[in-house]
Amino acid sequence: MAKAIAVFVGDQGETAELQQPGKVVIYQKHQGEWRALREKKFTLGEARGAGELRGAIAQLVNFLGECKIFTALSVSGLPYFELEKAGCCVWEITGKPLDFLDYVLAKQEETFEVAAPAGITAPEPEDLGDGCYRLSITEIQEADTGLTSKQALQPILRQGNFAKLEVICRHVPPWLEVETMFGDLMCVAEKLGPGEERVIISKK
Template identity: 45%
Template sequence: MARDIAVFIGDKGSTASLEEPGKVVIYRRQQGKWRLADSLPFQLDRTSGMAGVRRQLADIIQWLGQCRVFVAQTVVGLLYKELEQNGFSIWEFSGRPADFLEYILVQEELAARESETGKPTVPAIVETGPGCFRVSLKDIQQNGSGLTSKQVLQPLLMGNYYQVEVLCSHIPPWLEAEWESGRLDCKSERLDNGVKLVIRKQRCG
């Protein structure tokens, strides 16, 4: 498999949100070391609306060529959807690329091998009452199934729900960012074997 990973980096050399100014850097693993293969400045411009954002992302995707692994501090909404629809494996990490590039490569290779033997099992979403759901992310977090927590949860959180109870080994970084920003109403409880996170629908007004 290709050993290229694209990382969106801010002015301090660490990952940044795609909403911030920065640059997309392609790292390539050669002879056991990660090297900078190419970079491109990027600053999201929303003045032209969704169509303009899509054009900007289309330019980035074309520039990335065969690279289909993308890392940023956070990737949400339309940005996530466009990358996902173009076949990207999307990762969210805070920190410098040297801290996570090798980990992502290993997980991508494990997922690629599993996809050759069969499709990953999608966690069951159980409806526990009207608008109330429960789902466990532990298997996909622990086994590197090729599915991401965002792929499982985002369709549910974009739909009609009152409460979602999530069992996980750890709170996914993207979900923690949504919580800290106030976009999600969450409560967490530490369990012996992980974390229980309760997400409630934000009230309007």
């Protein structure tokens, strides 16, 4: 859906935490103006356990349809993971929708327009044998290589062709902590030295 943004708002018409009762409003820009297309009341308050939370977020994703930009005051834990897994770009922002929709759209378009420099490819993991691999993302985290840690790691995690993946990094990427917390993988991090950590990722 072109130029559409979903916003979770509370009673005062400002962004609210997704864990609070509120409603999801989908806005679309038409001829230079933002208009509310549709809205739906939404709450996670009665959802108990991971299964019910996933079900509630699945209903939310179904309501969003082709709209893949979601904003709220705060989105964390399993809801964040499920929205991201469904292909949504999640923004945490404070205020009334009409005050920030143009800003979010501009930043989102910048993200899509930035291309990786010519010749830049994701690093290949080193095969250690017996289904074990090692990959360093230190350079990606230290310099502007045109790649992000997510672009380098997520294809490997999605394929799942490993028993153990050792990742050398400057710090554990926050998105990885969320993914392993609520997904099918687990990770153990250890500090190797100043500004260097090792993360062992394996299947639960």
